[in-house]
Amino acid sequence: MSNPLRLGVAGLGTVGTGVVKIVQRHGDLLASRCGRPVEITAVSARSRSKDRGVDLSTYAWEDDPMALAARDDVDVFVELMGGENGPALDAATKALQDGRHVVSANKAMLARHGQKLALAAEKSGVSLRFEAAVAGGIPVVKALTEGLAGNQITRVMGVMNGTCNYILTEMERTGRAYGDVLTEAQQLGYAEADPTFDVGGFDAAQKLALLAATAFGSQVDYDGLDIEGIDRVNLADIEHASELGYRIKLLGVANNSSDGVDARMKPCLVPENSAIGKLEGVTNMIVIEGDSIGQVVLSGPGAGEGPTASAVLGDITDIARGLNIPAFGVPADRLKPAKRAAASPKAAYYLRFLLTDAPGALARVATVLGEGGISIDRMRQVQHAGPQAPVLIVTHDTVRSTLDKVLQVIADLDVCLAPPVAIRIEDV
Ligand code: NAP
Ligand code: HSE
Numbered sequence: 431m432s433n434p435l436r437l438g439v440a441g442l443g444t445v446g447t448g449v450v451k452i453v454q455r456h457g458d459l460l461a462s463r464c465g466r467p468v469e470i471t472a473v474s475a476r477s478r479s480k481d482r483g484v485d486l487s488t489y490a491w492e493d494d495p496m497a498l499a500a501r502d503d504v505d506v507f508v509e510l511m512g513g514e515n516g517p518a519l520d521a522a523t524k525a526l527q528d529g530r531h532v533v534s535a536n537k538a539m540l541a542r543h544g545q546k547l548a549l550a551a552e553k554s555g556v557s558l559r560f561e562a563a564v565a566g567g568i569p570v571v572k573a574l575t576e577g578l579a580g581n582q583i584t585r586v587m588g589v590m591n592g593t594c595n596y597i598l599t600e601m602e603r604t605g606r607a608y609g610d611v612l613t614e615a616q617q618l619g620y621a622e623a624d625p626t627f628d629v630g631g632f633d634a635a636q637k638l639a640l641l642a643a644t645a646f647g648s649q650v651d652y653d654g655l656d657i658e659g660i661d662r663v664n665l666a667d668i669e670h671a672s673e674l675g676y677r678i679k680l681l682g683v684a685n686n687s688s689d690g691v692d693a694r695m696k697p698c699l700v701p702e703n704s705a706i707g708k709l710e711g712v713t714n715m716i717v718i719e720g721d722s723i724g725q726v727v728l729s730g731p732g733a734g735e736g737p738t739a740s741a742v743l744g745d746i747t748d749i750a751r752g753l754n755i756p757a758f759g760v761p762a763d764r765l766k767p768a769k770r771a772a773a774s775p776k777a778a779y780y781l782r783f784l785l786t787d788a789p790g791a792l793a794r795v796a797t798v799l800g801e802g803g804i805s806i807d808r809m810r811q812v813q814h815a816g817p818q819a820p821v822l823i824v825t826h827d828t829v830r831s832t833l834d835k836v837l838q839v840i841a842d843l844d845v846c847l848a849p850p851v852a853i854r855i856e857d858v
Contacts, residue, residue: 434467435750436503438530440495440521441510442475442482444619445535445562448739449508450484460743464750474498475511499525506749508742509534512623514542526550526558533745535562535738538627541636541652544643548762558757559745564637565590565714567737568730569744573718574644575759581720583645587683587858590641590695591634592712592733593621594660594680599710602668602677608661620712620733631659631680635695638682642693643768645718646686647760651768656694663697667782667851670812670822671699676780677707681856690769698856699780705729706858717858776827778807778855783840784848787819791845795821798843802836804828818847824855 437453439446453460453470460468472490474497475482492498499507499521507525509532511518518539522532527550534540540547540560551558561571565588574583589595593615600611612629615621620628627633639652660680671678676699684693700707705727709715714732719725731737748755758765785791792811799806805826812820825833837850 432466434469436471436505438472438498438504439508440474444735445738446510448735471503495521506531514538529554531557531749533559537563537636541639544650548757562738562741566732567740570716581722583720585719586645588716590637593628596712629659629661631657631695642684644758648766654770658696677702690771692771698854700858779825780853781823782851783821785819786845
């Protein structure tokens, strides 16, 4: 058998210990699949004394990930520390410049510095791989860069943050409060070290930026994304959406047209009987549309120790087999400059108003919508009690900027008692 592939694992948290466990458990399986042994030679984390529930005694220890990235007995620097800049970026850059492959689960770093790192990898003739950074265990980067390479990809979309999907589905299922369910998601190891990255939509947006670049062969454009998290989604909207036959999901959509790329990560309503509508818990789902294939739907666990480590090992296996695929499917110096579309396609919207329960209040709202060219598809009044009347409206397809102007006029009416809520209904 050939020489072993030697790993240096930086970061021994949820994902890092998962990787150590797989390498220890599946040594023979990996060796037979790769045609050579896959071994860990050295590891790094902040605290050497922490009990991580795995035997690290046969590995060299480095306090400094930079030292790990520079070791002669490391062929692949496996970056599982996290962080957009700092030690992760410095050590990954060093490893690539010195001619070591890099496998990373770090979407924050890749969404900002992915192209620069890919260029460094190509200059040194080594691989940069990041399957685990997008949708946890789902092999979506591999699907885009290999299996679907013969397609012009027109749209990628999906649910890409397990923590948010877990929170939304648990809130709907149990009626529990947002904060309570978020704490549980943290305890289960799904959430980022700072869960604001999850609930603010940033983690999922980083994944969408990586997916869009890989799907469309364009430079990573995280700043071009329209981002809104789930922290303002309330239980009432989850319940009302359900009464109307919809579920609320934090949905990422990247649409590629002649106008450019329209990419957004926002809470959306989707039909409850659609594949995305039925998605429960920490499960992620990615939908890819290509000119030859039509639609492909991939789903699976998007976070957690085993699934994320599984994706890391997929990349390591490719490297052990001698495969060197460009990180974004196209050599980094040939990625197209990102071109942003001027506006999102038209869509229907779910609107919620809190109105004075008095004659003519609803008529005034309907009049303003009509005068603004917004057509009503469905309407109902809910939980009618006391002097206030919550009203739900589903519109026909409309342009968001037009809707925003109309909602501002309605917000200023004396019959409107709270800022109107508007959530896009996505065609999935
Ligand atoms: P984690 O549990 O917080 O673990 C981070 C590890 O990195 C810890 O072992 C920590 O050391 C180590 N570390 C942090 N800063 C370091 C430094 N300056 N020098 C050396 N070691 C350092 O994080 P995680 O959940 O495993 O996530 C790791 C990466 O995978 C992140 O980029 C994350 O976004 C990504 N990811 C995570 C998941 C998931 O489900 N958790 C899924 C997909 C992608 P100590 O243990 O000593 O503190
Ligand atoms: N915090 C992320 C999630 C981990 O909940 O999906 C996977 O990237």
